[in-house]
Amino acid sequence: MKKIAILGSTGSIGTQTLEIVRENKDIEVLGMAAGSNVQLLEKQIREFSPKLVAVWTEEKARELKERIRDLDVRVVCGMEGLIEVAVIPEIEILVTAIVGMIGIRPTVEAIKAGKNIALANKETLVTAGHIIMPLAKERHVSILPVDSEHSAIFQSLQGGQKKAVKKILLTASGGPFRGKKEEELLNICVEDALKHPNWQMGKKITIDSSTMVNKGLEVIEAKWLFGVSVDDVQVVVQPQSVIHSMVEYVDGAIIAELGTPDMKLPIQYALYYPERRYLPGERLDFWKLGKLEFEKPDMDTFYGLSLAYEAGRAGGTLPTVFNAANELAVSLFLKRQIKYLEIIEIIEDCMRAHRNIKEPTLEQVLDTEQETYDRINSRR
Numbered sequence: 001m002k003k004i005a006i007l008g009s010t011g012s013i014g015t016q017t018l019e020i021v022r023e024n025k026d027i028e029v030l031g032m033a034a035g036s037n038v039q040l041l042e043k044q045i046r047e048f049s050p051k052l053v054a055v056w057t058e059e060k061a062r063e064l065k066e067r068i069r070d071l072d073v074r075v076v077c078g079m080e081g082l083i084e085v086a087v088i089p090e091i092e093i094l095v096t097a098i099v100g101m102i103g104i105r106p107t108v109e110a111i112k113a114g115k116n117i118a119l120a121n122k123e124t125l126v127t128a129g130h131i132i133m134p135l136a137k138e139r140h141v142s143i144l145p146v147d148s149e150h151s152a153i154f155q156s157l158q159g160g161q162k163k164a165v166k167k168i169l170l171t172a173s174g175g176p177f178r179g180k181k182e183e184e185l186l187n188i189c190v191e192d193a194l195k196h197p198n199w200q201m202g203k204k205i206t207i208d209s210s211t212m213v214n215k216g217l218e219v220i221e222a223k224w225l226f227g228v229s230v231d232d233v234q235v236v237v238q239p240q241s242v243i244h245s246m247v248e249y250v251d252g253a254i255i256a257e258l259g260t261p262d263m264k265l266p267i268q269y270a271l272y273y274p275e276r277r278y279l280p281g282e283r284l285d286f287w288k289l290g291k292l293e294f295e296k297p298d299m300d301t302f303y304g305l306s307l308a309y310e311a312g313r314a315g316g317t318l319p320t321v322f323n324a325a326n327e328l329a330v331s332l333f334l335k336r337q338i339k340y341l342e343i344i345e346i347i348e349d350c351m352r353a354h355r356n357i358k359e360p361t362l363e364q365v366l367d368t369e370q371e372t373y374d375r376i377n378s379r380r
Contacts, residue, residue: 002271003090004118005031005050007082007106008097010040012202013120013146013263017095018044020268023280027271031085033098033106038064045073052088054081079105086110093271095146096121099204100327101320101369104128108362111141118270120146122221123327127320127365129224143225144270149218150225151266152244152257157226158274159255160247168222169246169254171238172297173198175210178239182301188340190333198241198261207330211343212297216308217326220319223312230312235305237295242284260284304344307351316358317368318351324372325350337380350375 004021008014009032021027033054034041045053045068054076055061061077068075076084079102086094086106094110095118096103103121108131110117117136119125125132136143145151149170157165176195177185193210194203201209208214219233236246246256259265260282268279299306304326311322329346332338338346350372357364 002027002092003030004093004095004271005029005033005052005085005088005091006095006097007033007085007103008035008095008099008120009044010034010037011097011099012205013097013267014095015040016264017097017267017271018048020264020271021048024277030091031088033082033085035098036060038067042067045071049073052076052085054078054085082106083109087113087115089113091115093118093144095267095271096124097146099123099202101127101323101366104132104362104365107132108135111135111139114139114141116142116144118144118146118267120267122147122217123323125221125224126217126323127369128362129221130315130359131362131365133224142273144273145225146263146266146270147218147221148261148263148266149245150222151269153222153226153247155257155269156245156247156255160249160253162227164249164251165226165228166248166250167232167234168226168228169234169236169248169256170215170218170222171236171241171243171245172212172215173209173241174237174239174295174297175212177210178237178295179298180301182341185301185341186339190336193333193340197239203334204327204330207333207343208326211304212302213304213308213326213344213347215297216305216311217323219305219308220312220322230309235297237297239293239295240289242289242292258284304347307344307347311351314356316356317360317365318354318356320360320365320368321350321354321372322347324369325376328373328376332376332380346376349379 029048031052032050035056065075083106094115097120101123107124222233223230241261244257248254311318325347329343
């Protein structure tokens with residue numbers, strides 16, 4: 001029986017992870033953590049019987065305790081609670097599906113405790129990859145990517161030699177605004193940006209996909225996961241989201257992972273790696289598909305992607321500024337407090353104002369996040 005814990009159990013990745021647990025019968029969920037959706041969390045607790053559960057606030061912890069007072073489940077809260085779930089002694093794998101830089105400290109502590117990481121929290125590597133990857137190597141811990149694209153790269157690397165990799169081809173759907181120019185994006189509303197053509201995801205990542213900031217974050221994440229420079233990661237727009245990513249080798253061969261847009265595949269692959277298991281669902285039908293399309297990304301209209309390459313090349317605390325500015329800007333957009341195009345304007349403003357720290361400690365990374373938030377809030 002494989003024993004796991006899930007940070008972000010009520011979100012998109014968390015709920016799909018639990019679908020895999022439900023479909024297989026050899027995974028036991030010992031810990032769960034969620035933000036504030038105690039109604040769904042209660043249902044999950046009653047179905048999967050974890051021994052430890054964390055929520056973010058004391059208020060939500062009290063509410064959850066009352067809801068499950070008939071069960072023998074311990075409820076904790078805050079950052080201390082997240083860390084406690086992350087280091088449950090019996091677990092083998094921690095699924096980090098929580099959104100934002102809040103996932104960094106629990107991930108660090110889980111690695112120190114020798115837990116393998118099924119990583120869906122890209123902010124962890126974007127902002128602290130220089131800390132996470134050496135620590136994982138030192139503790140002999142596997143970082144198993146759950147993002148569809150990074151899982152595809154990881155799978156494609158199984159068929160070749162790491163030293164023979166020429167470059168990584170990171171695919172993007174182009175989001176709901178593929179092909180549009182800046183003037184066509186002036187009056188974009190929240191509902192427009194949430195209409196992704198291929199994937200069902202959480203609100204924040206769906207907005208990130210529409211601006212292509214998500215692809216920029218993935219470029220920086222790929223740098224750390226696969227030990228390459230950001231300039232060795234080429235973004236290719238593949239509108240059907242059938243080719244999930246590719247690896248080009250020095251002899252010109254390209255190995256790709258293809259499939260239907262289904263996040264359960266990379267989640268299951270991470271949980272059972274290196275084993276492959278049957279996964280129910282739609283299969284790719286090439287006769288029905290007919291053709292595959294490829295485009296070069298428009299990095300002028302969607303210049304958040306250009307800013308991501310700039311941040312990735314610079315390293316240090318600049319990727320944290322890029323990530324933190326985007327997190328707050330997207331939150332403001334979802335609350336209808338800023339316009340769509342202001343998201344990238346805010347990111348650029350924060351990056352231009354920042355004095356980069358080249359080899360930041362974890363505390364300096366977190367301080368940079370707060371400084372970025374403070375700058376945005378002070379200028380509103």
